[in-house]
Amino acid sequence: MTARACIFGDTDCGRQTARHLLDAGVDVLLVSRRNPAAAAQPAALPADRAGFELLPGGRLGACRGAAGAFTLSLESGGRTVIRTADAVVVAESEERLALHPAYGLHPSPRVVSLSAFSPAMLSPAAEPAEGPQVVFLNGLAGESHPCIAAETLHAALRLRNEHGIKAAILTGNLKVAADGLEALSREARAAGVLIFKFAAARPEIRTEADGKIGLNFIDEVTGDSCRMTPQWLVVDEQIVPSAAARDLARLLSIETDAGGFVQGDNVHRLPVATNRRGIVAAGASRSIGADPAAEAANAVLEVLSALDPAPGDRAAIDPGRCIRCLTCLRVCPHYAVVLETRPVVAPAACERCGICAAECPRGAIRIPGLAAEELPAERASAPASGKNGAPRLTAFCCSRSAGIAARAAGALDRAGLSIVEVPCAGSLSAEMLLAPFARGEEGVLVMTCHADNCHSREGRGFAARRTEQAAGFLRQCGAGAERVKLVALAANMGREFAESVAEFRRTLLTLRGT
Amino acid sequence: MTDQRVLIIGGGIGGLTTALALARRRIQVDLVEQAAAVGGHAVRLSCKATGSCVKCGACLADQTVAAAAAHPGIRLFTACRAAEIRYASGRYHYLLAQAPQHDRPARTIPGEAGAVVLASGFQPFDPSGKPYGYGRYPDVVTNLDLEGMLREAGGVRRPSNGAAPERAAFIQCVGSRDASLGHLWCSGFCCAAALRAARLLKHRRPELAITLFYIDIQTFGRDFESVYAQARAEIRFVRAIPADAFQTEEGRLRLSWVETSAQGSVEEEFDLVVLSAGMTPRPEIAALAGSLGLSPPTAGFLTANRSPGEGAFVVGTARGPMGIADTIADARRTAWDIIRFFEGRG
Structure with a gap:
C-alpha cells in the first residue's frame, strides 16, 4: 500500500514538499486554506499527478492516531472529510503584525506598515521637506529580524536611487546576519540613506494636529539634537506564526517556541522535527525567513525517515497485565500511545524513551533491551571495593548526552565504575536505581540531559523525581540519601563526566566513615 | 541506489550531517578529513548551559560525530586529503592520501563516486x-x-x-x-x-x-x-x-x-x-572549487551550492557564515539534492 502524507499549507514550501514526496512515491493530500477558486492554480500545484489530492478551503478539525496511522478529520466547505495519513507536514505561512501600537502610533495614509509601503504611493509632487521625506522605523519596538532589515534597506535604497527621495532609517540593532546584508547596508549609506542607531534612548514621535509627523531625538554618535518632519513614516513589522499554524500545533499536540512557532525550542528538533515522529514542521510555520526549497528538502527527508519500517525494539504493552489505567497515554511525550479497545503503542511513533515503562504501575510495558534484567552494563575490570578502596558505583547515563560524554572522558578513573547507558534517563524506575545497592554497590549516579535539552521533553523531570524517591528510600533505611545523585551533563562534557564521578567517589568514601 | 557512493571533503558538522543523511537513505559515503579527528570547529565548543540548556547546539556536534562513527555506511578517513579528483563520464575518480597513523603507515585509497560534496568549512579569522x-x-x-x-x-x-x-x-x-x-x-x-x-x-x-x-x-x-x-x-x-x-x-x-x-x-x-x-573563507577553497567545476568564490565564499548538471555540491560554511542550526539544515537539504540528482531529477 502506498504511504500518504498530509501537508497543511498551500505555500511555496508546502507545494515543493508535495512535489518531492510524489517523486519519492508517496501520495500527497494538500490541505489548502484558500477557497477552491484561489487554490486551483494548476501551474503551481502538482494537480495532474497521480496520487495527489487537493482539499481546498480545508482545515483540520481533529487528529487521532500516530505516525504510520493518523486519522484526520478535515473540514472543507461545510462538510467533514475523513482521511488517513502516515505522516503530517505543517507548512503554513507566517503573518505580519504591524507595530504601530508598540510605537504609540495609529495607521494613517502617512503612517504605513513596511509591507504596505511602496514608493509608488508617493505622489511626484511631494511637498519639499527639511531632511528626509520618508523615515523608516526598524527594531525600536522589540528586536527586528534580517528579513525586515533587508526589506527596509532595499526600500530606502530604491527611494534614493530610483525616485531621488531622501530616506532615513532609525534603527535599534540593525540585523545584518544574512547573505549580503552588510554589503547592502553600506551601499545604502553610500547612496545617501541616513541611518541613525539607538542603543537605549528612543526617538520621540509626535503626530501633529494637521496629521504631520514630527520626530525628535539625539543623534547618539554626534550628540546633536535632530528633528525630522517626514511626509511618510514607515513602521516595521513583527513576523509571527499564522493563526492556522498555531491552531495546527494545538490540534496536533505539537510543542511551540516562545513566539508560538510550530517547533519546540529544543536543539534536538533541528531542523524540522517536532516532539512527535511523523509530524514535521517546515518553512514559515517553524521559523522566520527560512528558504522554502531547503525547508521542503528537509521536510521530505524527515517524512521518509518516519515512513521507514519501525525497528522491532519499540515499547509494547502486555495485554495480560494492562489494567487500562492509561498512565502510559498520559505520560508519553511523543504521543505514541493510542487508545483502541486498550492502550497500544504505535511503533512508528515510539522514540523508545521508556518513560511509560518506568511509570506503568503494573509493569506491563516492556522495551527490548531496556528491562532491568536486560540492561547492558559495561562492567569495569577493576577490583571491587575493599581491595584498593575504590567504591563500586553505577552511573546510569542517557545515551544521547552523558553516554557520549562518558566515552570522551579521557581522565576518567574507571575503577569500580559501571556505566549503564539507557535511551533516556526517564526510563529509570526507582527499582532500577536501587538494584545496584542490592548487588553491594555503594552509590548510583543518574546522568541526564540539561533541562530543556531532553529529547523526550520530560525525561529529565521523571529521572529527578525517581532519584528523589530512591534517595528517600535510602534515607529511611539509614543508608544515606546522598548515595544516589542526579547530574545534568551534555554530550560534549567529557571532562565534567570524569569530575562528577571523582567527586561522587569522595562523597561515598566520606559516607564509609559514618 | 545501493551502489551509489558520495565523497565528502570535510568532517565538520556540515560534512558529517550530510554523510549521515545520505547513509540513512542507503547511500555509501567516503568522508575525508584533513585533521586527526572529525568534528571540525564545533567539537571544540563548550556547553553553555547555566542550569538549563541555552540552546547553543554545541552538543549536537558531539552527537553527530558519535552517530557518524557508528554508521556502517560511512567510511571516515582522518589525517587524510583528496590528493586527486578527476571527473570523467559522470563519475568522480579520486585518490585519498592518508598520513601515517599510530597503527599504520601512510597509504593512498582510490575510489569512485557519483557525487562530491565540498564541506571544507571556514577559517577562524x-x-x-x-x-x-x-x-x-x-x-x-x-x-x-x-x-x-x-x-x-x-x-x-x-x-x-x-x-x-x-x-x-x-x-x-x-x-x-x-x-x-x-x-x-x-x-x-x-x-x-x-x-x-x-x-x-x-x-x-x-x-x-x-x-x-x-x-x-x-x-x-x-x-x-x-x-x-x-x-x-x-x-x-x-x-x-x-x-x-x-x-x-x-x-x-x-x-x-x-x-x-x-x-x-x-x-x-x-x-x-x-x-x-x-568566519573567513578557507584559502584552498578556490582551487578545490576549480577542480570540481564549481563557480569561483565571490568575496571568498562559494555562493553557488552546486555545479550545474554535475555532481559537485557545496555545504555549510564554505558557502558563507552560518551557525550550527543553519549548517545542519543546509547539510540535509544537500543530501536530498544529491538523492534527487542520483534519481535523474536535477
Whole structure:
C-alpha cells in the first residue's frame, strides 16, 4: 500500500514538499486554506499527478492516531472529510503584525506598515521637506529580524536611487546576519540613506494636529539634537506564526517556541522535527525567513525517515497485565500511545524513551533491551571495593548526552565504575536505581540531559523525581540519601563526566566513615 | 541506489550531517578529513548551559560525530586529503592520501563516486593583524580560545598568571563587517556565542564584571528577546568597537574607544579581553572549487551550492557564515539534492 502524507499549507514550501514526496512515491493530500477558486492554480500545484489530492478551503478539525496511522478529520466547505495519513507536514505561512501600537502610533495614509509601503504611493509632487521625506522605523519596538532589515534597506535604497527621495532609517540593532546584508547596508549609506542607531534612548514621535509627523531625538554618535518632519513614516513589522499554524500545533499536540512557532525550542528538533515522529514542521510555520526549497528538502527527508519500517525494539504493552489505567497515554511525550479497545503503542511513533515503562504501575510495558534484567552494563575490570578502596558505583547515563560524554572522558578513573547507558534517563524506575545497592554497590549516579535539552521533553523531570524517591528510600533505611545523585551533563562534557564521578567517589568514601 | 557512493571533503558538522543523511537513505559515503579527528570547529565548543540548556547546539556536534562513527555506511578517513579528483563520464575518480597513523603507515585509497560534496568549512579569522595585541598580550584571547578554556580546563583564567579575571571585555566583529579587510559580511554566530559565554561566566562568578563592545547585536528568533533582556541586566553593553589595546606595566589591558563624539575617547582597563573572531573563507577553497567545476568564490565564499548538471555540491560554511542550526539544515537539504540528482531529477 502506498504511504500518504498530509501537508497543511498551500505555500511555496508546502507545494515543493508535495512535489518531492510524489517523486519519492508517496501520495500527497494538500490541505489548502484558500477557497477552491484561489487554490486551483494548476501551474503551481502538482494537480495532474497521480496520487495527489487537493482539499481546498480545508482545515483540520481533529487528529487521532500516530505516525504510520493518523486519522484526520478535515473540514472543507461545510462538510467533514475523513482521511488517513502516515505522516503530517505543517507548512503554513507566517503573518505580519504591524507595530504601530508598540510605537504609540495609529495607521494613517502617512503612517504605513513596511509591507504596505511602496514608493509608488508617493505622489511626484511631494511637498519639499527639511531632511528626509520618508523615515523608516526598524527594531525600536522589540528586536527586528534580517528579513525586515533587508526589506527596509532595499526600500530606502530604491527611494534614493530610483525616485531621488531622501530616506532615513532609525534603527535599534540593525540585523545584518544574512547573505549580503552588510554589503547592502553600506551601499545604502553610500547612496545617501541616513541611518541613525539607538542603543537605549528612543526617538520621540509626535503626530501633529494637521496629521504631520514630527520626530525628535539625539543623534547618539554626534550628540546633536535632530528633528525630522517626514511626509511618510514607515513602521516595521513583527513576523509571527499564522493563526492556522498555531491552531495546527494545538490540534496536533505539537510543542511551540516562545513566539508560538510550530517547533519546540529544543536543539534536538533541528531542523524540522517536532516532539512527535511523523509530524514535521517546515518553512514559515517553524521559523522566520527560512528558504522554502531547503525547508521542503528537509521536510521530505524527515517524512521518509518516519515512513521507514519501525525497528522491532519499540515499547509494547502486555495485554495480560494492562489494567487500562492509561498512565502510559498520559505520560508519553511523543504521543505514541493510542487508545483502541486498550492502550497500544504505535511503533512508528515510539522514540523508545521508556518513560511509560518506568511509570506503568503494573509493569506491563516492556522495551527490548531496556528491562532491568536486560540492561547492558559495561562492567569495569577493576577490583571491587575493599581491595584498593575504590567504591563500586553505577552511573546510569542517557545515551544521547552523558553516554557520549562518558566515552570522551579521557581522565576518567574507571575503577569500580559501571556505566549503564539507557535511551533516556526517564526510563529509570526507582527499582532500577536501587538494584545496584542490592548487588553491594555503594552509590548510583543518574546522568541526564540539561533541562530543556531532553529529547523526550520530560525525561529529565521523571529521572529527578525517581532519584528523589530512591534517595528517600535510602534515607529511611539509614543508608544515606546522598548515595544516589542526579547530574545534568551534555554530550560534549567529557571532562565534567570524569569530575562528577571523582567527586561522587569522595562523597561515598566520606559516607564509609559514618 | 545501493551502489551509489558520495565523497565528502570535510568532517565538520556540515560534512558529517550530510554523510549521515545520505547513509540513512542507503547511500555509501567516503568522508575525508584533513585533521586527526572529525568534528571540525564545533567539537571544540563548550556547553553553555547555566542550569538549563541555552540552546547553543554545541552538543549536537558531539552527537553527530558519535552517530557518524557508528554508521556502517560511512567510511571516515582522518589525517587524510583528496590528493586527486578527476571527473570523467559522470563519475568522480579520486585518490585519498592518508598520513601515517599510530597503527599504520601512510597509504593512498582510490575510489569512485557519483557525487562530491565540498564541506571544507571556514577559517577562524586570525586577529594577529588587528591592533589588540593578540599573540603578544597573553590575556587577549579569541572566542575559540575561550571555548577551549571552558571545555578543556573547565573555567576561565588569565593566561598570563592563572588568576581569575575581575574585569573582562568581549569585542565583537573582529574580522567581520570590516571594510578595511574587504570582509563585508556579518559572521552571524558570534553575538549569540558571546552572550551565552558571558552569561555562563557571570553565572559561575557573579562578581566578574563584563563589558561587551558591539556594533549591532545580531541574534534573533526563538526566545532571544528574553535572553537578551537578561543579558542586559548582567552585562554592560557598549555600542562601540575599541580602537586598540595596550598592556599596562601592571599587565592589565587598556582599551580605548569613542562612544559618542561629544564624549570623546574613553579608556578603561581590563584583565581579560575576548575577541569575537569571525568566519573567513578557507584559502584552498578556490582551487578545490576549480577542480570540481564549481563557480569561483565571490568575496571568498562559494555562493553557488552546486555545479550545474554535475555532481559537485557545496555545504555549510564554505558557502558563507552560518551557525550550527543553519549548517545542519543546509547539510540535509544537500543530501536530498544529491538523492534527487542520483534519481535523474536535477
